[in-house]
Amino acid sequence: MPNLSNEISNSIKDAYQKQQVLNISAGKTKQFYGRNINAKSLSLTEHAGIIEYEPTELYITARSGTPLAEIEQMVADHNQILPCEPPRFGDNATLGGTIACGLAGPRRVSAGNVRDCVLGTEIINGKGETLRFGGKVMKNVAGYDVSRLMCGALGTLGAIMSISIRLLPKPEKEETIAITIDCTTAIDKLNQWAKTPMPISASFYDGSELYIRLSSSESAIKACKKSIGGELINNHGSFWNGVKEQTHAFFKTDKPLWRISVPSNTRLLNINGDSVMEWNGALRWYSTNEDQKTVRTEAIKAGGHATLFKGGVTDQIFHPLPKVSFDLHKKLKQVFDPANILNPGKMFTEL
Amino acid sequence: MPEPISTPDLANQFCKVVPKDAVLTRDEQLMPYECDALTAYRQLPRLALLPSSIEEIKAIVKICNEYQIPIVARGAGTSLSGGALPHKDGILLNLAKLSQILEIDTQNRTATVQPGVRNLAISEAAEPYGLYYAPDPSSQIACTIGGNIAENSGGVHCLKYGLTLHNILALKILTIEGEVLELGGKNLDSPGYDLLALMIGSEGMLGITLEVTVKLLPHPHDKKVMLAAFDDIQRAGDAVNGIISNGVIPAGLEMLDQLTIQATEMYCNPGYPSNAAAILICELDGFDEELETQVELVKEILNEHQAIEVRVAKDKQEAELLWLGRKASFPALGNLTPDYYCMDGTIPRKHLAHVLESISNLSKKHGLRVANVFHAGDGNLHPVILYDANISGELEIAEKLGGEILELCVTVGGTITGEHGVGVEKLNQMCVQFSEAEISTFHAIKAAFDEHELLNPGKAIPTLHRCAELGAMHVHQGKLPHPDLPRF
Ligand SMILES: Cc1cc2nc3c(=O)[nH]c(=O)nc-3n(C[C@H](O)[C@H](O)[C@H](O)COP(=O)(O)OP(=O)(O)OC[C@H]3O[C@@H](n4cnc5c(N)ncnc54)[C@H](O)[C@@H]3O)c2cc1C
Numbered sequence: 001m002p003n004l005s006n007e008i009s010n011s012i013k014d015a016y017q018k019q020q021v022l023n024i025s026a027g028k029t030k031q032f033y034g035r036n037i038n039a040k041s042l043s044l045t046e047h048a049g050i051i052e053y054e055p056t057e058l059y060i061t062a063r064s065g066t067p068l069a070e071i072e073q074m075v076a077d078h079n080q081i082l083p084c085e086p087p088r089f090g091d092n093a094t095l096g097g098t099i100a101c102g103l104a105g106p107r108r109v110s111a112g113n114v115r116d117c118v119l120g121t122e123i124i125n126g127k128g129e130t131l132r133f134g135g136k137v138m139k140n141v142a143g144y145d146v147s148r149l150m151c152g153a154l155g156t157l158g159a160i161m162s163i164s165i166r167l168l169p170k171p172e173k174e175e176t177i178a179i180t181i182d183c184t185t186a187i188d189k190l191n192q193w194a195k196t197p198m199p200i201s202a203s204f205y206d207g208s209e210l211y212i213r214l215s216s217s218e219s220a221i222k223a224c225k226k227s228i229g230g231e232l233i234n235n236h237g238s239f240w241n242g243v244k245e246q247t248h249a250f251f252k253t254d255k256p257l258w259r260i261s262v263p264s265n266t267r268l269l270n271i272n273g274d275s276v277m278e279w280n281g282a283l284r285w286y287s288t289n290e291d292q293k294t295v296r297t298e299a300i301k302a303g304g305h306a307t308l309f310k311g312g313v314t315d316q317i318f319h320p321l322p323k324v325s326f327d328l329h330k331k332l333k334q335v336f337d338p339a340n341i342l343n344p345g346k347m348f349t350e351l
Numbered sequence: 352m353p354e355p356i357s358t359p360d361l362a363n364q365f366c367k368v369v370p371k372d373a374v375l376t377r378d379e380q381l382m383p384y385e386c387d388a389l390t391a392y393r394q395l396p397r398l399a400l401l402p403s404s405i406e407e408i409k410a411i412v413k414i415c416n417e418y419q420i421p422i423v424a425r426g427a428g429t430s431l432s433g434g435a436l437p438h439k440d441g442i443l444l445n446l447a448k449l450s451q452i453l454e455i456d457t458q459n460r461t462a463t464v465q466p467g468v469r470n471l472a473i474s475e476a477a478e479p480y481g482l483y484y485a486p487d488p489s490s491q492i493a494c495t496i497g498g499n500i501a502e503n504s505g506g507v508h509c510l511k512y513g514l515t516l517h518n519i520l521a522l523k524i525l526t527i528e529g530e531v532l533e534l535g536g537k538n539l540d541s542p543g544y545d546l547l548a549l550m551i552g553s554e555g556m557l558g559i560t561l562e563v564t565v566k567l568l569p570h571p572h573d574k575k576v577m578l579a580a581f582d583d584i585q586r587a588g589d590a591v592n593g594i595i596s597n598g599v600i601p602a603g604l605e606m607l608d609q610l611t612i613q614a615t616e617m618y619c620n621p622g623y624p625s626n627a628a629a630i631l632i633c634e635l636d637g638f639d640e641e642l643e644t645q646v647e648l649v650k651e652i653l654n655e656h657q658a659i660e661v662r663v664a665k666d667k668q669e670a671e672l673l674w675l676g677r678k679a680s681f682p683a684l685g686n687l688t689p690d691y692y693c694m695d696g697t698i699p700r701k702h703l704a705h706v707l708e709s710i711s712n713l714s715k716k717h718g719l720r721v722a723n724v725f726h727a728g729d730g731n732l733h734p735v736i737l738y739d740a741n742i743s744g745e746l747e748i749a750e751k752l753g754g755e756i757l758e759l760c761v762t763v764g765g766t767i768t769g770e771h772g773v774g775v776e777k778l779n780q781m782c783v784q785f786s787e788a789e790i791s792t793f794h795a796i797k798a799a800f801d802e803h804e805l806l807n808p809g810k811a812i813p814t815l816h817r818c819a820e821l822g823a824m825h826v827h828q829g830k831l832p833h834p835d836l837p838r839f
Contacts, residue, residue, distance in 0.1 A: 054699065055596060056592045056595055056596040056700065056701065057699050057700055057701060058595060079598060102540075102545075108539060113539065115545055115548055116513070116516075130788075131786070131788055131789050131792060132785075132789065133789065135697075135765065135766045136699060137697040137698065137699060137729070137765055137766060137769070138510075138697075138729045138730075139505055139509070139514065139697045139726070139729050139731045139766075139769035140766040141502065141503045141552045141766075141768050141769065141770060141772055142766050142767050142768050142773055142781060142784055142785075143773070143781065143784075143785060143789070143811075143812065144549055144552070144553055144557075144793055144796050145549055145551065145552055146549075146793075148516075148545055148548035149544055149545055149546075149548060149549050151545055151548075152540075152544070152545055153544055153545075157544070169599070169600060172598075191458055191459070191460075194460060194569075195457070195480075195481065196569050197569045197572045197638075199638075216637070216638065216641060217637070217638070217640070217641035217644060217645075219638065219639070219640030219641050219644070220637060220638035220641040223639075223640075261540050261541075262538050263459045263536070263537035263538050264460075264537075264538075265458040265459045279539060282538055282539045303536050303538065304536060304538040305538070305541065305542050307542065318542040319542040321542060321543050324526065324530045324531070324532050325532060325534075325543060326543075328532070328800065331799035332544060332796065332799055335796055335798075336792070347543070
């Protein structure tokens with residue numbers, strides 16, 4: 001696959017001179033995420049290909065347009081995984097889009113966030129300059145951590161050209177058990193278990209059943225199953241895929257879908273609507289018609305924040321930031337994109 | 352620019368906002384702050400201040416901002432890169448008194464602490480609840496969490512449990528303008544840019560850390576420590592790769608070379624095989640049977656790589672003894688030499704043997720001994736250059752040798768610093784690792800937070816002028832020594 005760095009850099013330089021705003025995209029699987037913007041499309045899909053994969057070094061470097069599926073397949077062939085288990089939301093999902101959105105999947109609680117597994121990035125800033133930050137080794141503190149700043153920035157700080165990602169060995173075995181339980185007890189149990197070294201790598205509560213995925217050796221799983229109880233489920237791979245890709249029945253909703261991030265031990269939120277819970281209780285999804293003020297207030301009360309993930313009418317997708325923070329956001333945007341041409345408004349109106 | 356203010360007048364200003372005895376003015380009071388653990392660089396500050404509350408810090412920063420006085424924050428002063436070296440026109444802000452543990456939240460498994468709390472004190476406070484704070488720099492009895500945040504410190508267990516970055520949930524930062532920036536929370540992500548990640552490892556140049564919330568982990572079910580000796584360092588390096596490519600992520604995987612083994616034997620007698628060219632110390636953790644299986648697997652791999660001895664500690668005492676030598680490596684090496692200079696490059700592990708050989712050649716070339724003790728699992732090298740500062744010119748040779756080692760790390764696709772930070776020490780090598788546009792970006796980020804460069808000025812990011820003078824940046828104009836190696 002071709003290296004299109006020069007072409008992309010030239011397009012951005014050109015846009016910079018003409019003050020032409022750009023909408024950076026790739027697989028278009030996560031277009032729903034963030035605010036709608038009206039701008040000339042700059043597609044990175046063709047800038048694809050795995051640059052370097054060293055199974056023994058536990059990292060992979062790939063161009064941003066590389067399909068996530070290709071990367072996951074490649075590392076799976078060597079018994080490795082992307083730690084953060086990112087959702088694809090469609091066949092065409094790319095690595096670049098995954099990093100730009102910064103969304104982690106079910107394994108978040110045990111293996112960290114998207115940014116936690118980013119080792120380095122090459123970006124093109126809003127002036128068309130190619131910049132490299134971080135590296136491919138796990139320990140690296142030279143210079144500010146700009147590569148992680150790109151995670152979740154929705155392309156507003158630069159076009160991500162390539163990324164080095166830390167990998168983990170695939171767990172020897174995984175099994176999932178289901179327990180019928182009420183919500184409060186589920187929250188209590190999850191937080192109790194998290195205080196033990198039990199190898200819980202994912203959890204999902206659907207309102208009546210709590211699903212726990214254990215990832216470890218056969219013997220460790222056996223010991224944990226005994227202390228957790230519940231019933232083993234079949235086809236657990238497709239079950240977690242449904243949670244990750246949001247093809248699970250809960251997500252098939254016409255109502256706005258809210259993603260609420262709270263401390264794991266937070267009690268049931270006072271929001272009307274259907275909800276499910278992931279990440280030991282730290283991630284709550286609500287499908288609800290409640291107005292955004294109610295949802296956000298509840299999230300804040302719990303010490304968290306709410307994102308209007310899908311649907312809804314508000315223009316405010318992400319939780320508003322305090323002024324001190326937002327002022328710094330604007331200054332950082334200036335640093336990377338002085339002409340304000342990269343995905344302007346994708347995250348917040350003024351960014 | 353405001354009118355310059357005399358040091359006595361400045362001291363008087365500070366005396367209005369903090370108790371008199373918290374304003375240190377006399378040389379003998381300032382001497383303890385003259386350097387951090389990188390003692391080759393020394394500088395007295397104009398004044399040192401010892402605030403004991405957040406309010407006092409805010410008041411101090413306000414005065415500094417008004418009179419444009421540089422501020423160097425200091426935790427325990429254990430930085431190995433001169434990060435806490437005072438500024439000649441500035442004040443030294445000692446945060447050691449802010450040592451309160453504010454909350455241990457056992458339900459959400461977090462600890463909220465003040466910046467001057469020592470790393471180990473967090474784990475001690477969490478211990479009654481069966482929890483601990485994972486990053487464990489060797490300096491953990493002394494270094495503070497504020498310093499750890501600034502340096503993104505690692506430890507022997509970060510191979511499995513991550514660096515400081517992976518274990519911090521929230522920060523309260525005081526900006527130079529005197530505003531409090533709250534980042535993160537007890538939840539697992541935040542809206543907007545990841546300023547939390549940006550702040551960690553920023554060497555005290557973007558803000559002053561006022562409060563930190565860390566993630567606490569449960570202790571592993573059980574652990575086993577093993578030692579393997581090799582008569583060839585290359586085999587030891589290959590064994591490290593063997594372990595990891597077999598899907599084992601040890602909690603810790605450390606390597607000591609012959610010089611270090613001999614030094615530690617003389618120093619604290621941990622019982623290392625003194626005929627070995629290198630030893631590995633490997634800690635595994637997990638559930639009973641799982642752990643047993645892993646120990647067997649690792650043993651097999653070590654034997655495959657022709658270890659001359661493999662030992663599994665039978666009990667806690669023996670395990671502690673095996674770690675003792677590793678943990679005492681630096682003082683042990685200190686016993687061999689009047690002065691030593693500890694480097695901190697990281698490399699992709701596959702280049703281990705090549706890099707060690709090149710280091711040995713550089714050592715011969717410059718006529719100074721180099722010992723190697725390092726975090727083998729993550730490729731973070733600590734070559735220790737032994738020298739004598741009293742011999743005229745030796746410090747300069749040591750620095751030159753050190754610089755060449757770091758440049759070697761960059762050449763093989765690694766980095767100049769894995770965990771100690773750039774500080775004042777590695778400014779020249781930054782010019783090798785980064786291009787002009789990248790360094791300009793760093794400066795612009797600094798300016799976004801601290802327009803007048805009052806927070807730890809002159810550290811971590813070299814001026815473009817400096818790089819130009821060094822001529823080091825030419826490697827970026829398409830003339831990288833190994834153009835085939837993707838350099839990032
Ligand atoms: C024997 C020894 C062993 C070591 N082992 C390791 C190791 O295994 N791993 C490792 O990573 N490091 C190690 N170090 C290096 C050092 O301990 C770490 O860098 C540590 O994090 C420094 O903490 P400190 O409190 O001493 O910070 P200081 O040395 O006081 O300061 C370090 C930097 O942090 C800034 N700073 C401190 N507090 C604040 C604050 N509240 N807000 C803003 N900036 C602040 C300072 O300005 C300075 O730039 C070792 C050092 C020694 C001497």
